[in-house]
Amino acid sequence: MSNPYLPKIASIQKVKPETYDTTTFTLQLDDPTERKAFQYRPGQFVELSVFGAGEAPFCISSSGHGRDTFDLSVRKVGRVTDALHEMGEGGQVGVRGPLGNSFPFEEVEGKHILFVGGGIGLFPLRPQIQDVYRERDRFASITVLYGARTAEDLVYRDELEEWQQQEGMTCLLTVDVGAEGWTGNVGVVGTLLQKVEIDVPNAVAFVCGPPIMIRFVVQDLSGMGFGEEAIVTTLERHMRCGIGKCNHCMIGDKWVCKDGPVFTYRQMKAMTEFEE
Amino acid sequence: MTARMLPHERIDEFVARLMQSAEVVAPRRVEVADVFYGPVSSPGEVAWDYGTAIEPLKRFLLPQRETMLRFSTDGGLKVEAECDERERVFLGVRCCDVTGLGVMDAMYGGDIPDPYYMSRRERSTVIALTCLEAPEETCFCVCCDAGPFLTEGYDQQWTSLPEGMLVEIGSERGEALARANEDLLAPAELDQIAARYRLAREAEKTFGDFKSYIAGAMAKLSMNEVDPEVWEQAAMRCTECGGCTYLCPTCSCFTVTDRMNGSEGVRERHWDACLNNCYAREASGHNPRPERSDRLRARFFHKISHQWAERNGRQACVGCGRCVVGCMAWAHMPAVTEGIRRGVMT
Structure with missing residues (x-):
């Protein structure tokens, strides 16, 4: 019987600070065979072990296309993430996964693709943004709306600049609280929805951010006429096993780890624990 | 055979x-x-x-x-x-x-x-x-x-x-x-x-002193039609001791922790209880089930909802009565299923 709790060993290839409390770690599995077998889709996550500190789930924040490494973008917020932030290049960690389901891709071909991200909610959206952009001919348009609390909280600053400049993509930024030196939009991310033209009946929205942001953006999108199937989000919960055994991530009759983490708004509404 | x-x-x-x-x-x-x-x-x-x-x-x-x-x-x-x-x-x-x-x-x-x-x-x-x-x-x-x-x-x-x-x-x-x-x-x-x-x-x-109205409770739970007051009332009684979960033949939640001694370590799992306040709390401090009533509802939903019965092949209460013996607060399975049926905890 194979052991789904047994991590594969990976080494940290690169450490890139994103903000004052978030960092992107680029990992590579040590074993070349395991490395080759590690195929994932945007939206999936891994259970990361920092041995001695513990294990926690993190979304994979990079596209798997054309590379044998993957990124985990992590906020320093607890025991495992504190210990991870103490590690440098060459440090060894454990990885289980890829786990969970993934964002629809082929299913949304031909549509206008809208991404709405709040804070570190951009982490799980990034691989999907990268994949959709790479194959932009297959989609009608690509729009990224991203907001953070302050300018200091914006993640992937270099990439955001690229997204704002490159052809075939619209990318707007906002911060909740303006400050000296910030000349962009001020206001919650939902306010950006008024600034873009969206062909709602032919669009699909991918939303991720803090719970309150998701709630308001979903309300805004529903008000604009987005159908329940056309709003896709990815949820996070406290998890231990990642394979539907420990039950920590349960919402109603679903495990976020195994049935999700990607859910449509329709699926979320059907969860008995879901609060509008 | x-x-x-x-x-x-x-x-x-x-x-x-x-x-x-x-x-x-x-x-x-x-x-x-x-x-x-x-x-x-x-x-x-x-x-x-x-x-x-x-x-x-x-x-x-x-x-x-x-x-x-x-x-x-x-x-x-x-x-x-x-x-x-x-x-x-x-x-x-x-x-x-x-x-x-x-x-x-x-x-x-x-x-x-x-x-x-x-x-x-x-x-x-x-x-x-x-x-x-x-x-x-x-x-x-x-x-x-x-x-x-x-x-x-x-x-x-x-x-x-x-x-x-x-x-x-x-x-x-x-x-x-x-x-x-x-x-x-x-x-x-x-x-x-x-x-x-x-x-x-x-x-x-010879059975009958304790009845548990599983079917009626299952219908209401599954349709999300339980009066929220029932959970509030159960939460007033429950002391979050976790006894019912440890004694239950089908409660199986676990948590995982690492323990180190020098460079040697073990990863262990321990029984956990969904009634504990910290059960679903995330590293950020966000708790999706901050109230005890939320946690009680989640526990009973997992035990006897139609949705989970379908996933597990049957509902998860087997009527062993251990939660009746173990619960010092009268918030055990027969009490709660009766509460669900009547719309009030008696």
Whole structure:
């Protein structure tokens, strides 16, 4: 019987600070065979072990296309993430996964693709943004709306600049609280929805951010006429096993780890624990 | 696979043979009246006349604390897993607990089998012991399709008749065990099998002090139609001690933690309880179920909603009554299901 709790060993290839409390770690599995077998889709996550500190789930924040490494973008917020932030290049960690389901891709071909991200909610959206952009001919348009609390909280600053400049993509930024030196939009991310033209009946929205942001953006999108199937989000919960055994991530009759983490708004509404 | 008779005077010999090749876990009188399932060292230790065991069987398959991995951070990270490969016979197990195992099997098996649980389970033989009358006033297996006699889920099911144990066969494993001990067994007579069905009907009539309105509660829970006041009232009583979850044959949540000693470490899992405030709390401090009423609702939804019954093959309450005994706050399964039905906790 194979052991789904047994991590594969990976080494940290690169450490890139994103903000004052978030960092992107680029990992590579040590074993070349395991490395080759590690195929994932945007939206999936891994259970990361920092041995001695513990294990926690993190979304994979990079596209798997054309590379044998993957990124985990992590906020320093607890025991495992504190210990991870103490590690440098060459440090060894454990990885289980890829786990969970993934964002629809082929299913949304031909549509206008809208991404709405709040804070570190951009982490799980990034691989999907990268994949959709790479194959932009297959989609009608690509729009990224991203907001953070302050300018200091914006993640992937270099990439955001690229997204704002490159052809075939619209990318707007906002911060909740303006400050000296910030000349962009001020206001919650939902306010950006008024600034873009969206062909709602032919669009699909991918939303991720803090719970309150998701709630308001979903309300805004529903008000604009987005159908329940056309709003896709990815949820996070406290998890231990990642394979539907420990039950920590349960919402109603679903495990976020195994049935999700990607859910449509329709699926979320059907969860008995879901609060509008 | 025909039923057999095991004469009373040959039971000890049968048990002795089981003990030669496996650890035999059976009801044992630990204190004056307290019976626990545990490994027996001689056939005479088995308490055949017991009511119910204080704890269910689950700790033999899902220990309260178990090592999942050993790792070493010295000179390159090394990680190893270990599994328990002991052969076990669970002997004289009450029908509710056998049914509970079935629910655990659904949870820990499935498309991603849990190797720790399943390696033990696959090496287990289950011999159920039927209840000829309600063993305790807190028993309500009759409300849960989990006793006092079973029609499935066991390898062998034993019923005590005047002339010996009627041995019903429920699986290939149970049949193989009977074949290996055929010299101790005789084919069961028709009137002995008829007696078993008569005894089952009579046994059912002796239950009734505690009823649990599972079906009615299931309908309301599944449709999200429980009056929120019921959860508020239950939350006022519940002290979040977690006793019901530890005593429940089908509560199986666990948490995982690493422990280090120098460069050597272990990853362990421990029983957890969804009623604990910190159960779903995330590293950020966000708690999706901040109120005890939220957690109670989630627990009962997982136990007896139609949605989870469908995923697990049946609802997860087996009517063993341990939560009734263990709950000092009267927020146990029969109290809550009645509360759900009436719209108020009484």
